[in-house]
Amino acid sequence: MEMEELVQKKLRLVFSDDSIIFDKTRFAGGLTNYNYIMNINGTEYVVRQPGGMTNLMIDRKIEKLNNKIVSELGLSSECIYFDEVSGIKISVYIENSKNIAQIDPCSSANIKAVSALMKKIHSSQKHFPNSFNWEKELNKYEHIIKELNGDFFFDYAALKKRLLDFMQKNIKNTISVPCHNDTVPENFVVDNKGRTYLVDWEYSGMNDPSWDVAAYILESRLTEDAIKYLLLDYYGKFPMPSEILKIKCYMMAQDLLWMVWAMIRHYSGDDFLDYCCFRYERFQRNVKTITVSSDYSIADMVKKC
Known part of the structure; x- marks a missing residue:
């Protein structure tokens, strides 16, 4: 059965209405997925159609557990149906909402809201049952690409080793707290009353909180002033050089990891080649530069090639 047919079947089952299209x-x-807003019986819902190959990349059972935890904390929208086999999910739509990417990810008000949400999840006493280890995720993605008979960039292995060696040398202290692990500005949703939610918890797991900070900086392409504002608001003071270096390392790791993730989508027939190239070119530049001079600024690392 095609995924679209399965989504329709689930909608009809959940709402007990065989006329739903x-x-x-x-x-x-x-x-990762494709989300659609539907009005059903006067209520608007977000219906998630899982993207290609996501069943191989995401543990939906874990996602379901973690989604329940964050919903209880009031951090995400209300989920009314979650199929852990297919990954189809139906959530209540947050009315008159916009994601922060649509508004302005660099504004001080939005940065403050993002920082507050990250601090709330990072300090939560309700821990996730799983850990997010980017190296293990990368190895899993690499294996999928090999099974698809895909190719890597010619200098991929050498630059990956260069990053891992640099991280092993420079990251000394990590902690493990509940993390979202995909803190792109599109996942922060603001309603018409100014309340901010964090949605899409499929990559969630225990991790170092600097990963989430690094992700928001990188994915939002924050300006230098916005980066300083976020760091001061989140950490309460400007972070130590060792923490700044950890953020830089995680930014490079994320470009590498999500580039390989995108390669899977490319080799499975989706249009992700430009996305692969953009992330890999930035990774190439950053890893080559920072291993020569670790003073290379976060703001410079964010920029596209």
């Missing part, structure tokens, strides 16, 4: 006219965004 899976309506894809109101696209709500997504890279």
Whole structure:
């Protein structure tokens, strides 16, 4: 059965209405998955259609557990249906909402809201049952690409080793707290009353909190002033050089990891080649530069090539 047919079948089952048609006219965004807004019986929902190959990349059972935890903490939208086999999810749509990427990820008000949400999840006493280890995720993705008979960039192995050696030498202290691990500005949603939510917890797991900080900086392409504002608001003071270096390392690791993730989508037939190239070119530049001079600024690392 095609995924679209399965989504429609689930909608009819959940709402006990065999006349429901899976309506894809109101696209709500997504890279890993495709999200659509549907009005059913007067209530608007976000219906998630899982993207290609995601069943191999994401543990939906873990995601379901973690989604329940964050919903209880009031951090995410209300989920009314979650199929841990297919990954289809139905959530209540946050009315009149916009994601922070649509508003302004660099504004002080939005940075303050993002920082507050990250601190809330990072300090939560409700821990996730799993850990997010980017190296293990990378190895898993590499294995999938090999099974798809895909190729890597010619200098991939050498630059990956260069990054791992640099991280082993420079990252000394890590902690493990609940993390979202995909803190792109599109995942922060603001309602018409100014309340901010953090959605899409499929990569969530215990990790170092600097990973989330690094992700928001990188994915939002924050300006130098916005980066300083976030660091001061999140940490309470400007971080030590060792913490700054950890953030830089995680930024490079994220470009590498999500580039390989995108390669899987490319080799499975989706249009992700430009995304692969953009992330890899930035990774190439940053890893080559920072291993010569670790003073290379975070703001310079964010820029596209």
